[in-house]
Amino acid sequence: MALSDRLEKIETEKARVSGINKPAPASDRQRKGASAGPSSWGQMKRQVRDALMEELGTKLYAKSNAEELKAVVSEHLEPALKRAGIVLPSSQRPKFVGELTADLLGYGPLEELLSDQTITEIMCNGYNDIYVEKKGKLVHTDVSFTDESHLRQVIEKIVATVGRRIDESSPMVDARLPDGSRVNAMLPPVAVDSPVLTIRRFPAKPFTIHDLIRLGAITADAGSFLEGAVLGKLNIIVSGGTGTGKTTLLNILGDFVPEDERIITIEDAAEIRLSQPHVVRMEARPANIEGAGYVGIRELVRNALRMRPDRIVVGEVRGGEALDMLQAMNTGHEGSLTTIHSNAPRDALTRLDTMVMMAGYDLPVRAIRQQVAAALDLVIQIARFGDGSRRITHISEIQGMEGDIITLQDIFRYSFDEGGSASATSSGILKPTGLRPKVIEKLQDKGVDLPARLFRPKAEPPAATSRLLSAANGRRSPR
Numbered sequence: 001m002a003l004s005d006r007l008e009k010i011e012t013e014k015a016r017v018s019g020i021n022k023p024a025p026a027s028d029r030q031r032k033g034a035s036a037g038p039s040s041w042g043q044m045k046r047q048v049r050d051a052l053m054e055e056l057g058t059k060l061y062a063k064s065n066a067e068e069l070k071a072v073v074s075e076h077l078e079p080a081l082k083r084a085g086i087v088l089p090s091s092q093r094p095k096f097v098g099e100l101t102a103d104l105l106g107y108g109p110l111e112e113l114l115s116d117q118t119i120t121e122i123m124c125n126g127y128n129d130i131y132v133e134k135k136g137k138l139v140h141t142d143v144s145f146t147d148e149s150h151l152r153q154v155i156e157k158i159v160a161t162v163g164r165r166i167d168e169s170s171p172m173v174d175a176r177l178p179d180g181s182r183v184n185a186m187l188p189p190v191a192v193d194s195p196v197l198t199i200r201r202f203p204a205k206p207f208t209i210h211d212l213i214r215l216g217a218i219t220a221d222a223g224s225f226l227e228g229a230v231l232g233k234l235n236i237i238v239s240g241g242t243g244t245g246k247t248t249l250l251n252i253l254g255d256f257v258p259e260d261e262r263i264i265t266i267e268d269a270a271e272i273r274l275s276q277p278h279v280v281r282m283e284a285r286p287a288n289i290e291g292a293g294y295v296g297i298r299e300l301v302r303n304a305l306r307m308r309p310d311r312i313v314v315g316e317v318r319g320g321e322a323l324d325m326l327q328a329m330n331t332g333h334e335g336s337l338t339t340i341h342s343n344a345p346r347d348a349l350t351r352l353d354t355m356v357m358m359a360g361y362d363l364p365v366r367a368i369r370q371q372v373a374a375a376l377d378l379v380i381q382i383a384r385f386g387d388g389s390r391r392i393t394h395i396s397e398i399q400g401m402e403g404d405i406i407t408l409q410d411i412f413r414y415s416f417d418e419g420g421s422a423s424a425t426s427s428g429i430l431k432p433t434g435l436r437p438k439v440i441e442k443l444q445d446k447g448v449d450l451p452a453r454l455f456r457p458k459a460e461p462p463a464a465t466s467r468l469l470s471a472a473n474g475r476r477s478p479r
């Protein structure tokens with residue numbers, strides 16, 4: 001859309017919105033309703049929807065079944081029309097009720113975006129300012145809500161369907177839709193300009209390691225190493241910025257855990273979906289309006305330790321739970337997995353220091369680092385490249401301490417083709433550095449024998465030595 005068109009559209013919308021928001025005198029509304037032409041059809045729907053909302057509140061959205069909802073709408077239509085001051089010919093009522101129900105059932109203009117499987121993220125910054133992430137790229141859309149109250153109603157509805165509520169007194173909600181998508185909503189005045197809604201879609205089919213190999217995010221050899229690392233119970237932390245694919249990779253790593261182990265997953269919003277039969281899932285909970293009922297990741301980690309876990313998978317460490325996690329890793333709960341928000345393996349370790357300090361014990365830095373060095377085996381770094389792709393840039397092992405410093409050694413590192421960089425379209429590959437990892441011995445103790453050629457810089461044609469390798473080879477295109 002050209003800028004002038006866009007401006008014009010915004011101006012018309014503004015005029016319309018301010019007209020609507022002003023409470024018109026009853027006689028005036030009556031007139032408007034009586035002369036309702038096709039152009040005000042949408043407006044009428046909204047007025048009736050508002051009236052229904054006023055009367056029924058979020059109960060309206062509790063009806064997830066179209067027929068039930070239709071019955072409720074039909075039943076309350078007459079008073080709602082009256083309240084909105086609208087006269088609707090009876091011939092038009094079935095159509096009106098049908099459309100209104102569809103509006104109420106669905107997510108309005110978001111439906112169009114939600115049905116597009118290539119869209120992975122929807123960001124509403126305002127009722128007519130909606131961005132999506134499509135195939136890894138951020139794009140502005142022409143989709144818009146009728147006005148701010150429409151956006152707000154859809155937010156309230158989404159939040160209500162998951163049994164939460166959002167209003168001025170608790171203006172932020174982080175929730176999960178039944179399909180697993182993650183929703184974050186925020187109302188003014190916390191959100192300065194308008195209600196803000198962010199939806200991270202859940203991929204219909206979760207990524208597998210084979211998808212990552214196919215997408216060039218990892219090589220089959222590095223994938224085999226990670227598979228072995230999980231089987232051999234190494235403690236692993238996945239590091240990356242927002243939206244780099246940390247949770248996705250955590251899920252894939254979690255899927256490598258053998259089926260006879262008891263896995264406990266702990267998250268802010270339950271995103272991890274493991275395919276093993278023996279999984280216990282926990283989700284943190286924010287405080288309610290009265291400030292009670294808070295259950296944080298830290299409490300959940302501590303509780304998980306009393307539940308005889310074989311593996312603890314924590315969605316992300318952000319604070320004091322890092323200490324509990326490290327202690328767990330050091331005290332027989334090996335093979336634990338988590339993620340951390342950070343841009344380089346070394347930074348991840350520094351962030352861990354800070355987080356452990358947040359646990360509130362006055363521990364000397366050196367003691368913290370010793371704990372980290374003893375607990376963690378691998379840091380996997382992921383990054384998002386300029387072309388929208390997400391790739392693993394480092395797989396580094398923690399070797400121990402040298403003085404006060406944790407020694408970190410890259411086993412695999414992304415190497416750009418000549419002239420390449422992460423900000424441009426990437427061409428390069430995750431290469432072994434050629435160093436034989438120290439963790440190999442630890443893995444051997446656990447009965448996991450990895451072929452030495454995985455770590456040789458010049459990749460030879462891989463032999464089908466592991467479950468992953470053989471499957472990956474089967475998919476490899478004959479290039």
Ligand SMILES: Nc1ncnc2c1ncn2[C@@H]1O[C@H](COP(=O)(O)OP(=O)(O)O)[C@@H](O)[C@H]1O
Pocket residue numbers: 120121136201203207212215217240241242243244245246247248249389390391
């Ligand atoms: N290797 C990848 N290539 C392309 N897209 C990916 C990859 N890994 C993850 N994604 C997509 O990127 C988005 C963010 O992934 P997610 O794992 O939730 O990131 P994070 O946990 O780091 O915020 C999701 O839509 C996911 O499907």
Ligand SMILES: [Mg+2]
Pocket residue numbers: 246247248
């Ligand atoms: Mg995540």
